[in-house]
Amino acid sequence: MKKQSTGFKVVSSSASWQELETGGGLLKMTGNSEAYRTGNWVPKTLEFVEENCINCGLCWAVCPDDSILLDEKGNMIGVDLDHCKDCGLCVEICPPNKNPDPSKHALRFREEESSDF
Amino acid sequence: MNATKNAITKTLDGNAAVVEALRQINPDVFGFYPITPTSYIGEGFSKLVADGKVNTEYVCAESEHAACSICVGAAAAGGRAVTATASQGLILMAEVLWNASGMRLPMVLINGNRALSAPLSIHCGHDDLYAVRDAGWGQLVAKNAQEAYDFTLCAFRIAEAETVRTPVMVAMDCFHTTHTTQKIFLQPDEAAQKFVGETVQKNPLLDIENPVSYGNFDKPDFYMEHKRAQLEGQKKLLEETKTIFKSFAKTFGRGSESVVEKIGAENPDLAFVALGSVCGTLERAVKKLGNAAVIRPRIFRPFPAEELRDKLSGVKKIIVLDRCSPAGADWAPLGTEVRSLGLEAEIRNGIYGLGSRETHADDFVALANNFEKLSTETPHWINLRD
Structure with missing residues (x-):
């Protein structure tokens, strides 16, 4: 199972310029792309409605950011909001979303804006 | 040595x-x-x-x-x-x-x-x-x-x-x-x-x-x-x-010790500021002029402002020479830098040698002798046909 939130902390977010390692964005680690929580750039966040999900796996297949979270059995359990870019491919492909009644949809955008940046 | x-x-x-x-x-x-x-x-x-x-x-x-x-x-x-x-x-x-x-x-x-x-x-x-x-x-x-x-x-x-x-x-x-x-x-x-x-x-x-x-x-x-x-x-x-x-x-036992080299008169009335090979030509020009010197930054970035101020202190007239068009700015880059030093001297900007246009010591001597006629607003283009 994928962790809901990664949590790499290389330097304190309040670090001054004097405290930074020489080398621009140098990080004393590798494999750190997960550390970039690019999900907080998006203007709207995705909402998963578990009771409407049919576990077809289509959203997992189309997600370009590997942000659809599955349990060990392959059942969908949520969206990794730290990395989801709000592209909407999952919303588009989701079979329950074809229902004219929005209350039956399994994936939808929240209305309020949430971006940090 | x-x-x-x-x-x-x-x-x-x-x-x-x-x-x-x-x-x-x-x-x-x-x-x-x-x-x-x-x-x-x-x-x-x-x-x-x-x-x-x-x-x-x-x-x-x-x-x-x-x-x-x-x-x-x-x-x-x-x-x-x-x-x-x-x-x-x-x-x-x-x-x-x-x-x-x-x-x-x-x-x-x-x-x-x-x-x-x-x-x-x-x-x-x-x-x-x-x-x-x-x-x-x-x-x-x-x-x-x-x-x-x-x-x-x-x-x-x-x-x-x-x-x-x-x-x-x-x-x-x-x-x-x-x-x-x-x-x-x-x-x-x-x-x-x-x-x-x-x-x-x-x-x-x-x-x-x-x-x-x-x-x-x-x-x-x-x-x-x-x-x-x-x-x-x-x-x-x-x-x-x-x-x-x-x-x-x-x-x-050789080479200038400073990031800004000064060649010519000890306390010059007029100084040329320039970069690179033209300084050899300028050395001949200041010999002909007498009370003049070449002040040559040997490093352009980071800009050696403090050393230039020091070497240019007491100089009354400065001609900054640029081998580049101002390209839309008032003055060309070196001229702009020297003007921003806040010196008391009268400063002019000269554009020379673009695409290796011939520029001789006598051209710089003439420039120095015509200092008062040079524009304070726009650079003077040396040896330009106009």
């Missing part, structure tokens, strides 16, 4: 002098793409590689952008890297220059200052040098082949210093320096190598026990702090250059 006596005297042009320095330094990686006027640096160095005189990994790239990128990779890996280029090549490298300095990678670049297209010119201009002045590099500007050799030895030491870790370019004028054969002093190999020293690695990519990743992404919460931290490296670069120029002069 014993060290000068130990020096080997040769007749070499600027390119060949740089190749001699690079042979002595024996860098780890040379990424190269040929361009006039510095093609010979790659040609001469590749012969050294073929003859087994150096152990360098010599990489023929498919463009200047790639040549510089190869050096960035090599420097990040912990190697001593060098490239050479000019003009359009430097401009094509521009994107990579910011990467090298931003990642604090101490590589060295040799540039043959050449006018930029269009119109196509293969002759001298400082357009390329000025165009990348904000790239965060050190820019040492050589007057002649001797300084091209000397600066190449100094550049690696300056760039690699613990507090600096910033790339340095050694700039010499296209043809006037790259292709002009002069008598120059070369230090014996051992002395030159001792002066330059071994490279010091800092967070090398190839140290797999201590993995690091370079060139990471900054969000708005850190980019500004990283740029401020980078500026500190540049400030230290100027300090380190002063120290190393002094050390060079002391070790080898």
Whole structure:
């Protein structure tokens, strides 16, 4: 199972310029792309409605950011909001979303804006 | 002056002098793409590689952008890297220059200052040098082949210093320096190598026990702090250059100790400020004028403001000479810098030698004699047909 939130902390977010390692964005680690929580750039966040999900796996297949979270059995359990870019491919492909009644949809955008940046 | 006596005297042009320095330094990686006027640096160095005189990994790239990128990779890996280029090549490298300095990678670049297209010119201009002045590099500007050799030895030491870790370019004028054969002093190999020293690695990519990743992404919460931290490296670069120029002069018994050289009258009434090979011509002009001097920054970035203020104090008239069009600014780059020093002197800006337009000592003498007639608002174009 994928962790809901990664949590790499290389330097304190309040670090001054004097405290930074020489080398621009140098990080004393590798494999750190997960550390970039690019999900907080998006203007709207995705909402998963578990009771409407049919576990077809289509959203997992189309997600370009590997942000659809599955349990060990392959059942969908949520969206990794730290990395989801709000592209909407999952919303588009989701079979329950074809229902004219929005209350039956399994994936939808929240209305309020949430971006940090 | 014993060290000068130990020096080997040769007749070499600027390119060949740089190749001699690079042979002595024996860098780890040379990424190269040929361009006039510095093609010979790659040609001469590749012969050294073929003859087994150096152990360098010599990489023929498919463009200047790639040549510089190869050096960035090599420097990040912990190697001593060098490239050479000019003009359009430097401009094509521009994107990579910011990467090298931003990642604090101490590589060295040799540039043959050449006018930029269009119109196509293969002759001298400082357009390329000025165009990348904000790239965060050190820019040492050589007057002649001797300084091209000397600066190449100094550049690696300056760039690699613990507090600096910033790339340095050694700039010499296209043809006037790259292709002009002069008598120059070369230090014996051992002395030159001792002066330059071994490279010091800092967070090398190839140290797999201590993995690091370079060139990471900054969000708005850190980019500004990283740029401020980078500026500190540049400030230290100027300090380190002063120290190393002094050390060079002391070790080898020759060369100016200062980052700003003054030649001519002790307390001049008028001073020319200029970069590069034209300063040789200006030395003749100030001899004819008498109470005049040439004040020559040997480094353009970081700008040696304090030393220029010091050398220009008491001067009443200053003519700043630029080998570049102002390109939309009031004055050309060096003129603008000198005007911003806040001096009490009367300052004028002269544009000379674009695309190697002939400019003689008498032209500068005439300029000085007509000082009062020169515009205070716009630069005076020397030897322009109008």
